[in-house]
Each structure stands twice: as C-alpha cells, then as structure tokens.
Amino acid sequence: MSPTQLIRAFILERKWGYLAAVLAIGMAQFFQVRIPHILGKFINRLKLGGSTEHIILGFALELAVVAAGYVIFFGFGQTQVGRLGRTWEYEMRQHLFSHWETLSSRYFQQHSVGDLLNHSLNDVTAVRQALSMGLNQISQAVFLFIATLYMTIRTIDLKLTLFSLVPLLLIPVVIAIIRPQVRLRSRLVQEGLSDMSELAEESFQAIRLIKAASNEPIEVARFADKTQTIVDRQMNLVRLNTLFQALVPLLSGIGFTVGLVYGGWLVIHGQISLGSFVAFTVYLSMLVQPLMQFGIVINLFQNASASIVRLQVLLAEEPDIRDPAEPVVRDVWRGALKIQRLTFQYPNSEHPTLQNVSVDVPEGRTLGIVGRTGAGKTTLLNLILRDYDPPAGTVFFDGVDIRDMRLQDLRELIAYVPQDGFLFSTTIGHNIAFSRPQVVPEDVEEAARQSRIWETIEGMPDGIDTEIGERGIMLSGGQRQRTAIARALIKSEAKILMLDDSLSAVDTRTESEILRVLRQVRGKKTCIIAAHRLSALRDADWIIVLDKGRIVQSGIHEDLVRQPGLYRELYQIQTGGEPAHA
Numbered sequence: 001m002s003p004t005q006l007i008r009a010f011i012l013e014r015k016w017g018y019l020a021a022v023l024a025i026g027m028a029q030f031f032q033v034r035i036p037h038i039l040g041k042f043i044n045r046l047k048l049g050g051s052t053e054h055i056i057l058g059f060a061l062e063l064a065v066v067a068a069g070y071v072i073f074f075g076f077g078q079t080q081v082g083r084l085g086r087t088w089e090y091e092m093r094q095h096l097f098s099h100w101e102t103l104s105s106r107y108f109q110q111h112s113v114g115d116l117l118n119h120s121l122n123d124v125t126a127v128r129q130a131l132s133m134g135l136n137q138i139s140q141a142v143f144l145f146i147a148t149l150y151m152t153i154r155t156i157d158l159k160l161t162l163f164s165l166v167p168l169l170l171i172p173v174v175i176a177i178i179r180p181q182v183r184l185r186s187r188l189v190q191e192g193l194s195d196m197s198e199l200a201e202e203s204f205q206a207i208r209l210i211k212a213a214s215n216e217p218i219e220v221a222r223f224a225d226k227t228q229t230i231v232d233r234q235m236n237l238v239r240l241n242t243l244f245q246a247l248v249p250l251l252s253g254i255g256f257t258v259g260l261v262y263g264g265w266l267v268i269h270g271q272i273s274l275g276s277f278v279a280f281t282v283y284l285s286m287l288v289q290p291l292m293q294f295g296i297v298i299n300l301f302q303n304a305s306a307s308i309v310r311l312q313v314l315l316a317e318e319p320d321i322r323d324p325a326e327p328v329v330r331d332v333w334r335g336a337l338k339i340q341r342l343t344f345q346y347p348n349s350e351h352p353t354l355q356n357v358s359v360d361v362p363e364g365r366t367l368g369i370v371g372r373t374g375a376g377k378t379t380l381l382n383l384i385l386r387d388y389d390p391p392a393g394t395v396f397f398d399g400v401d402i403r404d405m406r407l408q409d410l411r412e413l414i415a416y417v418p419q420d421g422f423l424f425s426t427t428i429g430h431n432i433a434f435s436r437p438q439v440v441p442e443d444v445e446e447a448a449r450q451s452r453i454w455e456t457i458e459g460m461p462d463g464i465d466t467e468i469g470e471r472g473i474m475l476s477g478g479q480r481q482r483t484a485i486a487r488a489l490i491k492s493e494a495k496i497l498m499l500d501d502s503l504s505a506v507d508t509r510t511e512s513e514i515l516r517v518l519r520q521v522r523g524k525k526t527c528i529i530a531a532h533r534l535s536a537l538r539d540a541d542w543i544i545v546l547d548k549g550r551i552v553q554s555g556i557h558e559d560l561v562r563q564p565g566l567y568r569e570l571y572q573i574q575t576g577g578e579p580a581h582a
C-alpha cells in the first residue's frame with residue numbers, strides 16, 4: 001500500500017474519532033468568538049449606568065461559562081487529534097520496518113542506513129504532524145475564521161468587515177509565492193541531517209580503526225563540516241520562514257489600521273456603538289490567529305507532502321527475492337546439495353563472480369571451499385542461502401531447485417556462520433539463542449560448549465546474561481567467532497551447516513577442538529566450510545579450489561597437496577614452505 005492509501009485507510013478507519021475531534025475543535029471556536037461579543041455588550045451596558053456590581057458579576061459569570069466551554073471542547077479535540085497522530089506514527093514505523101525486513105541484502109547495499117533512519121524518523125514525523133497538529137490547526141482556523149466573520153458581519157457592520165479584510169486576503173498570494181521555496185529548503189535540511197547521521201554511524205562503527213590511525217581530528221572536522229552545512233541550510237530556511245511569518249502579521253496590521261480608521265469614523269458618526277467598535281477590534285485581532293495558522297498548516301502540509309513522496313518511493317520497493325508461486329514443500333529434507341553449472345554476476349559488476357561452478361555434496365558430507373581473497377567463496381554461500389538469487393536450475397537441495405522452495409524452509413534448513421560473525425548489542429546468551437529465542441539455558445550451554453566459548457562465558461560476571469557491548473565489542477575476534485558458531489549450532493534441526501571463514505581468528509588448538517565437534521556433527525549434517533586456512537579443511541570429504549570464480553582444482557586434501565596447483569601453493573605458504581605431504 002502506498003502512504004497516500006495508508007493515510008486514507010487510516011483516516012477512514014478512524015473517521016468517527018477524527019469527526020469528533022474536528023467537531024470539538026470547531027465547537028471550541030464558537031465559544032471563543034462569544035468573548036468579544038460579551039465584551040462589547042458589557043461596555044454598552046456599563047455606559048447605561050445602574051447597579052454595576054450586579055452587572056459585573058453577571059458578565060463575569062457568562063465569560064467563565066464560555067471560557068470553560070472553550071477549554072473542555074478544545075482540550076478534548078486536541079487530545080484526540082494528538083492521540084490519532086501518535087497512533088499513525090506507531091503504525092507507519094511498524095509498517096516501514098516490516099517492509100524493510102522483506103527486502104534483500106542488495107537493497108541495503110544500495111541505500112544508506114542514515115537515509116533509512118531519516119525515513120523512519122523524520123518523514124513519518126512530518127506526516128504525523130500534518131495529521132495531528134495540521135488537522136488541529138486547520139480545524140481551529142477554518143471554524144474561527146468563519147465564526148469571526150459571521151459575528152462581525154451579523155453583529156457589527158458588513159462594510160467595516162469587508163474593508164478590513166481586503167489586505168488580509170493578500171496572505172494566500174504571499175504564501176503561494178514563498179511556498180515552493182520553503183519546501184525546497186526544508187528538503188535540503190533533511191538531506192543534510194541524513195548525511196550527518198550516516199557519517200556519525202560510520203564513524204562510531206569504525207572507532208577502533210579511527211583511534212588506531214589517530215584520525216579523530218579528521219573525523220571531528222568531517223562531522224563539523226556536515227553540521228555546518230545543516231546550519232547554513234537551516235538558516236536559509238529560517239530566513240525564509242521569518243519573512244513568511246513577518247508578512248502575515250504585516251498584512252493583518254494593515255487590515256487593523258483600516259479597521260481602526262473606518263471603525264472610528266463609524267463610531268464618531270453614531271453608526272455603530274463604542275461597544276461594537278471595541279468588539280470589532282478584538283474580532284480583528286482574532287482573525288490574525290487563523291491566518292497565521294493557515295501559514296503554519298501550509299508549511300506542515302508542504303513538509304508532509306515531501307515526506308509522503310519519499311515514503312512512497314520506499315514502500316514501492318518490491319522484495320527481489322520472494323517465495324515461488326507454487327513452492328515445493330516436503331515434510332522431511334535430508335540436506336543433499338547440488339550445484340550445477342552456476343554462473344553468477346552481481347548486478348553492479350562488469351564480470352561474473354562465479355563461472356560454471358558444479359559440485360555435488362551428498363547429505364551428511366563435508367565440502368571445503370578454498371581460494372584466495374575475492375575468489376568467490378562468500379558469494380557461493382550467499383547464493384545457497386538465496387541472499388542473492390542464483391539463476392534457475394543451478395542450486396538444488398535434495399534435488400529441488402532452491403528457487404522452488406519456500407524461503408523460510410530453505411533458511412530453516414541452513415545454519416550459517418557469516419564471515420563477520422555479526423553479534424548484537426545484547427547479552428551473550430541472547431546472541432547464541434538468536435534464532436531460537438525459546439530455547440532453555442541448557443541448550444545455550446550445550447551449543448556454547450561445542451563451540452568452545454563456554455569457558456569464557458563462565459568467567460564472565462553475569463554468565464550468559466553478560467552484556468557484550470555494541471556488536472560484541474567486549475569480546476575478542478576469536479570469542480566473537482566462537483559465539484557466532486554456537487549460534488549456528490543451536491539450530492540443531494538445520495540440515496546444512498555453513499561456515500564462512502569462521503575459524504580464522506581462533507588459535508590452532510581451538511580450531512582443532514571445534515573441528516572435532518564438527519566431526520561429531522558430520523553424518524548428521526551436511527557441512528560447507530569456506531576457509532583461507534587449509535587446516536580447517538583437512539577433514540573435508542571433498543574440497544574445491546576457487547580461483548577468480550572458477551573451480552580450478554577439486555579433490556581430497558591428501559591428493560590436492562600432492563598435485564601441482566593453487567592448493568599446494570597455499571599449503572606451502574601456510575606451512576612455511578614445508579614440502580607438500582599429506
């Protein structure tokens with residue numbers, strides 16, 4: 001659904017709530033316009049003389065009743081409108097987040113986090129302001145304007161009202177001229193804010209790198225540059241808004257002068273009473289308020305319409321990786337994997353990253369993937385996960401093209417340890433139980449023991465409830481990797497375990513301990529281990545050697561080290577030039 005449709009549906013669904021709010025705000029204005037009328041009557045009555053105490057008390061009581069009516073109706077309307085606006089904001093943010101969750105990695109590579117946050121914060125807020133404050137102000141303004149005009153024409157003088165009104169009618173003209181500029185400048189401010197949050201986020205993520213390079217002053221200067229741009233753009237907007245907001249009272253002031261001159265003349269010539277003239281001046285000043293509000297509302301709606309366009313673009317984004325129309329569903333999957341003549345090119349890339357890759361991994365077997373950096377190992381794993389879509393007829397799970405499987409089934413069947421072993425800023429226990437929030441602590445412990453992180457956890461102040469800082473900053477690289485492996489192992493019913501260079505940061509002893517655990521898993525799960533370090537692959541049932549996206553060698557470790565080729569080269573480098581032997 002587009003944001004416009006969403007807004008329409010939202011308002012329609014709550015039409016009675018909105019109607020009650022608008023009517024209450026309108027009613028409040030009718031109470032408000034009674035005040036000058038009472039004042040005028042009071043002055044005229046005072047002029048007649050008589051028992052003043054009694055008169056004053058009577059008028060005071062009338063004023064108090066009117067003021068109470070205003071407060072009750074306005075209070076109700078304002079609260080109601082505010083509540084509806086907040087509900088919209090909540091629902092829209094939920095909607096946006098759910099939508100983003102359907103999109104693939106490709107989308108997040110092409111859009112900055114700063115921009116997305118800007119959408120979910122500022123754009124949604126801009127629409128909310130139009131739906132709450134905007135509606136509140138426009139209801140007030142329309143009702144007050146009509147009611148005031150009605151009162152001045154009916155109870156005072158038509159000509160006096162019309163003459164004073166002429167300068168005020170120029171206000172919409174002024175607004176029409178300034179309006180497009182306000183919109184442009186407010187968009188520039190929003191873009192500047194988005195740039196700034198993007199830079200701050202990147203900088204915080206890279207804080208270790210920045211400190212290691214003593215780059216703090218450069219980062220601070222870059223940030224200052226961004227904030228200066230925002231200030232400049234905000235000042236441009238403020239100047240224009242000031243002009244805009246000054247012109248409205250100026251025009252009202254001219255109307256006021258006309259009213260004073262002509263109204264005074266009418267009083268001198270006895271055509272209206274002094275009380276009516278006083279009431280009229282109050283009415284005129286009351287007309288300024290709705291006109292100012294028209295200006296504010298126009299600004300709010302301008303901002304909201306720019307935000308709606310951005311939200312429109314965002315929600316129009318279709319997920320590029322989806323469930324098939326008629327998925328193949330099975331009760332039991334075994335976990336055999338077959339890759340057949342797989343060639344793949346990233347959308348923004350000029351050359352294929354993988355070329356004609358074929359390999360068969362029977363269920364319960366282990367495939368090792370080795371290759372220099374950039375050879376395409378991660379890409380191959382990402383394609384098996386359908387993080388990017390492989391071409392049809394190239395990747396099969398138990399003989400079924402993975403594109404014909406339900407995404408949820410496929411991903412339930414795979415336990416994956418990504419290269420960066422991403423950890424969330426929560427407790428170590430929650431990180432391990434990430435894909436299985438309902439598991440019991442014993443399962444967390446079991447997975448942690450298998451991945452050799454349990455000892456570390458036991459030494460932590462709060463055990464599995466220890467907070468590990470932003471993205472696991474309190475853990476070492478190896479501890480992070482072992483935590484990520486535990487997270488995969490806890491997914492016990494997965495049929496395929498994929499490790500993307502996940503042992504690179506652990507010492508060789510820990511590596512062989514983890515490999516021993518993986519050996520126990522073997523036979524029950526199909527394992528795919530991508531690695532630079534050949535020691536991680538020694539036990540694999542089959543190894544493929546990737547070079548620039550092609551399989552250049554394949555076989556078992558013992559054979560590969562004997563053959564001349566890339567594998568032996570890597571082996572010799574890693575074993576310090578030892579002669580190749582099994």
Ligand SMILES: Nc1ncnc2c1ncn2[C@@H]1O[C@H](COP(=O)(O)OP(=O)(O)OP(=O)(O)O)[C@@H](O)[C@H]1O
Nearest residue numbers: 346348349353371372373374375376377378379380
């Ligand atoms: N999202 C992407 N868009 C475009 N090109 C990409 C993308 N991801 C990876 N590549 C390119 O594809 C090639 C293979 O990258 P990949 O990450 O699969 O290699 P790798 O063998 O896992 O390397 P490493 O061992 O360094 O992790 C590289 O040239 C890389 O620049």
